Amino acid sequence: MIPAYHAGYVVDASVAVxxxxxxxxxxxxxxxLLAHYQKGHCRIGVPGWLFFLEMANAVxxxxxxxxxxxxxxxxxLWSYRLDAYPLQVDYLLKTNAxxxxxxxSIYDSAYVALAEVTGFPLVTAxxxxxxxxxxxxxxxxxxxxxxxx
Numbered sequence: 001m002i003p004a005y006h007a008g009y010v011v012d013a014s015v016a017v018x019x020x021x022x023x024x025x026x027x028x029x030x031x032x033l034l035a036h037y038q039k040g041h042c043r044i045g046v047p048g049w050l051f052f053l054e055m056a057n058a059v060x061x062x063x064x065x066x067x068x069x070x071x072x073x074x075x076x077l078w079s080y081r082l083d084a085y086p087l088q089v090d091y092l093l094k095t096n097a098x099x100x101x102x103x104x105s106i107y108d109s110a111y112v113a114l115a116e117v118t119g120f121p122l123v124t125a126x127x128x129x130x131x132x133x134x135x136x137x138x139x140x141x142x143x144x145x146x147x148x149x
Contacts, residue, residue, distance in 0.1 A: 006120060010045045011033070014124050015123055017055065017058045021062075029143055029145060032147030033142070046085070051084065052078075055073065059073050091110075115139070123140050124142060125142040125143070
């Protein structure tokens with residue numbers, strides 16, 4: 001495991017959903033990152049509206065989850081005061097270039113583009129994204145990081 005030492009991280013919904021789930025893989029690492037942030041040891045950046053919509057979708061698709069549960073999770077996420085970056089044209093064009101260059105979705109590419117724009121690495125638990133972005137040093141697997149220090 002690699003000790004976490006960056007001033008900030010971009011996280012995608014595959015990591016953040018673990019903040020509210022039980023029994024998921026690598027939940028300890030995800031909660032460690034959240035605690036690291038809440039202690040003021042780092043910043044967490046997300047691509048504005050996209051992140052919150054993806055979270056609502058990811059949580060809402062789980063069996064037995066109600067509208068009220070999703071609403072409560074969204075309110076909790078909002079209260080964390082993550083750095084939600086607005087969409088700007090240079091960021092949009094970078095997202096498009098990454099999507100085409102790495103043959104990945106525009107949604108996933110938005111997180112990678114934000115990492116490039118901010119200089120913070122993207123932390124993800126999305127194995128497919130990690131495979132597609134192989135060789136791109138700004139994408140880090142959640143399970144490789146140690147936030148306990």
